[in-house]
Amino acid sequence: xxxxxxxxxxxxxxxxxxxxxxxxxxxxxxxxxxxxxxxxxxxxxxxxxxxxxxxxxxxxxxxxxxxxxxxxxxxxxxxxxxxxxxxxxxxxxxxxxxxxxxxxxxxxxxxxxxxxxxxxxxxxxxxxxxxxxxxxxxxxxxxxxxxxxxxxxxxxxxxxxxxxxxxxxxxxxxxxxxxxxxxxxxxxxxxxxxxxxxxxxxxxxxxxxxxxxxxxxxxxxxxxxxxxxxxxxxxxxxxxxxxxxxxxxxxxxxxxxxxxxxxxxxxxxxxxxxxxxxxxxxxxxxxxxxxxxxxxxxxxxxxxxxxxxxxxxxxxxxxxxxxxxxxxxxxxxxxxxxxxxxxxxxxxxxxxxxxxxxxxxxxxxxxxxxxxxxxxxxxxxxxxxxxxxxxxxxxxxxxxxxxxxxxxxxxxxxxxxxxxxxxxxxxxxxxxxxxxxxxxxxxxxxxxxxxxxxxxxxxxxxxxxxxxxxxxxxxxxxxxxxxxxxxxxxxxxxxxxxxxxxxxxxxxxxxxxxxxxxxxxxxxxxxxxxxxxxxxxxxxxxxxxxxxxxxxxxxxxxxxxxxxxxxxx
RNA sequence: CGGAGCGUGGCGCAGUUUGGUAGCGCACCUGUUUUGGGAACAGGGGGUCGAAGGUUCAAAUCCUUUCGCUCCGACCA
Numbered sequence: 103x104x105x106x107x108x109x110x111x112x113x114x115x116x117x118x119x120x121x122x123x124x125x126x127x128x129x130x131x132x133x134x135x136x137x138x139x140x141x142x143x144x145x146x147x148x149x150x151x152x153x154x155x156x157x158x159x160x161x162x163x164x165x166x167x168x169x170x171x172x173x174x175x176x177x178x179x180x181x182x183x184x185x186x187x188x189x190x191x192x193x194x195x196x197x198x199x200x201x202x203x204x205x206x207x208x209x210x211x212x213x214x215x216x217x218x219x220x221x222x223x224x225x226x227x228x229x230x231x232x233x234x235x236x237x238x239x240x241x242x243x244x245x246x247x248x249x250x251x252x253x254x255x256x257x258x259x260x261x262x263x264x265x266x267x268x269x270x271x272x273x274x275x276x277x278x279x280x281x282x283x284x285x286x287x288x289x290x291x292x293x294x295x296x297x298x299x300x301x302x303x304x305x306x307x308x309x310x311x312x313x314x315x316x317x318x319x320x321x322x323x324x325x326x327x328x329x330x331x332x333x334x335x336x337x338x339x340x341x342x343x344x345x346x347x348x349x350x351x352x353x354x355x356x357x358x359x360x361x362x363x364x365x366x367x368x369x370x371x372x373x374x375x376x377x378x379x380x381x382x383x384x385x386x387x388x389x390x391x392x393x394x395x396x397x398x399x400x401x402x403x404x405x406x407x408x409x410x411x412x413x414x415x416x417x418x419x420x421x422x423x424x425x426x427x428x429x430x431x432x433x434x435x436x437x438x439x440x441x442x443x444x445x446x447x448x449x450x451x452x453x454x455x456x457x458x459x460x461x462x463x464x465x466x467x468x469x470x471x472x473x474x475x476x477x478x479x480x481x482x483x484x485x486x487x488x489x490x491x492x493x494x495x496x497x498x499x500x501x502x503x504x505x506x507x508x509x510x511x512x513x514x515x516x517x518x519x520x521x522x523x524x525x526x527x528x529x530x531x532x533x534x535x536x537x538x539x540x541x542x543x544x545x546x547x548x549x550x551x552x553x554x555x556x557x558x559x560x561x562x563x564x565x566x567x568x569x570x571x572x573x574x575x576x577x578x579x580x581x582x583x584x585x586x587x588x589x590x591x592x593x594x595x596x597x598x599x600x601x602x603x604x605x606x607x608x609x610x611x612x613x614x615x616x617x618x619x620x621x622x623x624x625x626x627x628x629x630x631x632x633x634x635x636x637x638x639x640x641x642x643x644x645x646x647x648x649x650x651x652x653x654x655x656x657x658x659x660x661x662x663x664x665x666x667x668x669x670x671x
Numbered sequence: 672c673g674g675a676g677c678g679u680g681g682c683g684c685a686g687u688u689u690g691g692u693a694g695c696g697c698a699c700c701u702g703u704u705u706u707g708g709g710a711a712c713a714g715g716g717g718g719u720c721g722a723a724g725g726u727u728c729a730a731a732u733c734c735u736u737u738c739g740c741u742c743c744g745a746c747c748a
Binding site: 111113114115116117118119120121136138139193194210211240242244245246248252253257258259260261311312320321508509510511512544545546547548549550578580581582611612613614615616617618619621630632633634635642 | 672677678681682683684696697698705706707708709710739740741742743744745746747748
């Protein structure tokens with residue numbers, strides 16, 4: 103492509119709307135422009151990268167035996183009502199009516215459509231395993247679009263759905279996707295980590311997320327520094343070893359603690375370690391009062407609580423309702439003498455507290471020398487806290503390290519959630535009707551572009567891994583002398599003929615502009631041709647990532663350029 | 672939705688406190704000279720100051736309403 107004719111509007115300055123590197127660079131490098139919040143047009147350069155990634159993903163999917171199809175963007179409400187998600191997914195969907203007043207939505211995901219499709223075709227266990235996928239635009243009315251294409255309201259996703267006759271089949275399908283994802287991300291030249299994840303709203307059991315580790319990531323991931331344990335913080339468990347306590351139990355005592363409501367306040371007021379305070383949190387889980395106990399310096403992981411209770415919704419109790427539900431008072435609520443019928447759940451670490459501090463269920467009073475099991479009993483002790491940096495690994499004796507990451511892929515074992523609600527069944531070997539076992543597998547294609555930039559850029563611009571670079575080579579023709587043009591064009595033509603995606607910067611611009619644009623758009627290999635180099639009968643190659651400069655003699659230049667290109671990652 | 676901030680030529684911003692009729696840099700057009708890391712000079716085009724209403728002799732500036740965008744929190748690929 104000749105840059106003199108290319109629609110490539112690069113920007114010298116950062117647009118005010120962008121805060122993170124990938125967003126800024128995608129705009130500056132002329133890859134995309136925004137239409138409205140979270141919705142973008144991909145310009146030619148950006149769209150090339152998207153197609154590169156799509157094709158790498160497509161190849162890995164096809165290789166795994168999955169088959170590509172294309173489902174509708176517009177979906178009818180009846181289908182979503184059938185699965186029960188019309189109301190549950192509700193606000194996340196863009197909904198509208200046709201001229202007859204019938205309800206529709208723009209597909210935020212396609213479990214419903216694919217299940218409705220397949221339930222009419224899969225009749226027998228012999229029709230499975232089956233894996234169908236598509237690469238398509240999804241529409242979600244996100245609560246808060248942000249970070250450019252990382253959380254858009256419209257985005258390109260590869261979504262796949264597997265259908266199996268039994269759970270062993272699902273495990274195989276799931277593993278095949280896990281392997282395909284691992285390959286696809288590696289082929290893109292990205293460092294992506296698979297981590298254990300919570301299934302969340304998607305339902306089912308068992309899932310992994312694929313994370314690009316980056317400073318701006320929206321997710322937090324715990325990694326073990328010794329073994330390969332890795333999990334999303336929503337899921338991550340910390341290892342637990344019973345603490346050895348030397349201290350002997352003292353008598354419980356009530357103390358006057360005026361206005362000392364928070365853990366911070368009470369620990370400094372009583373001059374006691376936060377780890378010895380018992381934090382009591384009052385919630386209504388699906389309307390039922392629950393008292394959660396944590397070590398004072400721990401945070402509650404709500405996902406763990408919900409999963410244990412099999413609940414849907416956690417609501418903090420309003421101040422006025424403490425009396426009604428807990429017979430207590432905000433800031434001084436405690437398990438000791440708690441109202442009967444209130445479920446008390448405690449984190450494992452609470453059990454180890456000796457001579458701890460709790461509220462007294464009475465305004466301005468706390469209890470000291472409180473001991474679990476002697477002074478109160480919990481209905482259960484379980485892992486309820488958010489893991490912290492340096493916690494013990496749950497599988498070995500290593501330590502957990504927290505990092506932030508961008509979720510670029512997520513695979514789920516769905517089980518029968520959708521086949522049940524939408525009635526997708528088959529006949530087994532005995533002629534008996536069975537529910538189809540499903541899995542669902544997503545890759546955020548457009549998000550992956552941004553994640554790749556987060557992982558591969560410097561202060562001058564993007565540094566594309568070769569596999570997803572929009573072009574492999576950029577030729578800078580520095581000047582407009584006849585000989586210089588002739589040589590540049592010749593190299594451009596020959597590289598193009600060899601199938602190398604090549605840009606020729608033939609614009610009437612000063613060298614500095616060309617150098618800077620080349621760096622900005624991140625083409626892996628730059629070939630510079632100017633008077634200086636022509637005089638010496640060479641062209642200059644420069645590798646974007648390493649900055650390595652290589653002088654290439656004009657005779658057999660093409661061969662050498664291909665060689666150099668071959669060695670770039 | 673709660674909290675914070677911002678809307679002024681294509682882009683980045685000043686001007687708003689203290690009302691007086693819009694400016695700077697980049698980009699763009701013409702010409703001349705330039706040409707190895709974002710050229711210089713000369714000339715030029717382009718703005719309903721997000722929108723609506725109000726106050727005033729006079730509003731980018733003050734008041735009210737409204738729309739949009741960004742950031743922090745609850746959601747997801």
